[in-house]
Amino acid sequence: MHWREATSFFGRLRGLLGRPRPGLGEAWWIAPCRAVHTAGMAYPIDVVFVGTMGQILRIVPALPPWRLAWCLRARAVIELAEGEAARLGWKVGDRVGRPG
Template identity: 35%
Template sequence: MTQQGVVGRGDQVLWSEVRMAASFLDRLQGLLGKAGLSDQQGLLLTACGSIHTAGMRFPIDIIFLDADLKVLACHSRVRPWQLKSCRGARMTLEVAAGGIERHGVLSGQRLTWRAA
């Protein structure tokens, strides 16, 4: 079962409807079958340093994080059928395309996770 939560930066909420995918099956399913994400939705994949967008129907923003939720790399507007990875990443946050720019997320920043 996936856990719902909020991803923020300091006291600021960036995404308020984030699902954590901690199991192998939840990570495998990912966003497949979804028609899109709202500006508040996201998927936080644990134990994940690489992703693919094969079979997806919409572009996404990808944020690679270390174990302390420090941003290691950001990829904006990743189209379907792409592969992205980041050395040292322990988690990956997938959000609607444009989210990185909208919230000014940059490498080196530390994000937070709070269960809903």
């Protein structure tokens, strides 16, 4: 997995906005984060909410542009290309490692 991180306020606010669609095996780690928006996005994305111990709390597949998603228990969010979470076989309860 090729990780990119967004940990500053503006980096978290932007996420994938204005960037090309992520490729296979590419993911954005956004932390701290409990909610994402796709306002202004040109494509849907998979959104994975992650808890403090790296456990997947919620997966929102193919979140379309101009939508919101949240998980109040989340510590971080992973943004991926549409269908990537399923391709990786990720399920709620699985653990994912923090990049780096």
